[in-house]
Amino acid sequence: MGRVPPADPTVPGQTGRTVVVTGANSGIGRAAARVLAARGARVVLAVRDTAKGAEAASTMTGEVGVRRLDLADLASVRTFADDLPGPVDVLINNAGVMIPPLGRTADGFELQFGTNHLGHFALTNLLLPRIRERVVTVASMGHRAGTIDFDDLNWERRRYRAMAAYAQSKLANLLFTAELQRRLIAAGSPIIATAAHPGLAATNLLRPGSVPAPLHGLASAFFRRVGQSDEEGARPTLYAATADVPPGSYAGPGGAFEGRGAPKLVGRSAAALDEAVARRLWVVSEELTGVSFPAGELQRP
Structure with missing residues (x-):
């Protein structure tokens, strides 16, 4: 426990x-948190299920705390940000959902876009005045298949396609990272925004019930045959962090x-390098979440 893989x-x-x-109670988030705690960081596991978070923390060495955060509920995001004490050196936006059946967040957003992008968008901007070093957002190779459909971000007019919705949310992660970095530079902030993807990681995003039943067996077999372990999949996150x-x-x-x-x-x-789309997505995300970039509140060098 707490050992970096060889x-x-x-x-x-x-x-x-x-x-x-x-999302540090399982998968690559748990693996990254374990390494960071073992290296001496004070690590906060921000998780929806605190019992699972406590179980994960019990497997780690070092100073590890657990706090509830449901990224599919903006009220929970605000409560987490309000209640989190002290400064934060690094925020790792790791949690995510992958190709579930059509679902909605507490605020009515399509579940993948609402959790993977909007939840982390709100969390990051709420915490930015206390962040000192960097923001890391976990994206995916799946972003390459993504498009941002501003006319139907919530899949209310189109026939829902889980993988296309996932790709949209992961493309949004990279557009968010790029636009966040531009805004940080313009504000004179020393914070940097980075992103990472785990490659083919056999994580519990593919647990039973997380994907449509007809796809689950095939997807699980593929990832477990060719995918990396959680520890290996966490290495790009640790590198970016x-x-x-x-x-x-x-x-x-x-x-x-x-x-x-x-x-x-x-x-x-x-598509992930399109500055005009990134700017538009940022404005739309502010409107949807009610959370804005806190330029005047950022720490200075």
């Missing part, structure tokens, strides 16, 4: 740093097709 590059000491990891990387960078596995391997900086789709 294949993992060295993660620098984290003593004195506070790291918040969303702790390495000396450029602002706005994107990390992923360095092996063939970015499926597995040691982390490195990777590319993204042309």
Whole structure:
């Protein structure tokens, strides 16, 4: 417990740093949190189910706390941000849902867009005045299939397609990271925004009930045959969170097709680099969440 897997590059000491990891009760979030705590960070597991969070914390060495956060409920996001004490050095936006049946958040948003993007958008902006170093958002190779349909972000007019909705939410993660970085630079903030993807990681996003039943067996068999472990899948997140990387960078596995391997900086789709779409998505996200970029409240160097 708390041991960095032998294949993992060295993660620098984290003593004195506070790291918040969303969705850290399982999967790559749990694996990343375990390493950071073992390296000396004070880690906050931001989880929907605090009992599962407590179980996860019990497997970790170091200073680990558990706080409730439901990213599918903006009231919960606000409560978490209001109640979280002290400064935060690193926020890791890791939690997510993947290709579930059509569902809605507490605020009426399509579940994947509402959780994967809007929940983290609101959380990040609410915490920014207390963040000192960086924001890491976990995206996916699936972003390459994504488009942002501003006419129907919530899948109310189109026939719902779970994978297309997932790809939209993951593309939104990268557009958010890029626009956040531009706004931080314009505000003169030292915070940097980075992103990462785990490659092919066999995580519990593919647990029973998380995907439509006809797809679950096939998806699970594929990922468990070719996918990485949670510990391996967490390596790009740890790299984006702790390495000396450029602002706005994107990390992923360095092996063939970015499926597995040691982390490195990777590319993204042309759609993820579209500044006009990123700006529009930011404005729409502010309108949908009621949360804005706190330019005047940011810490300065």
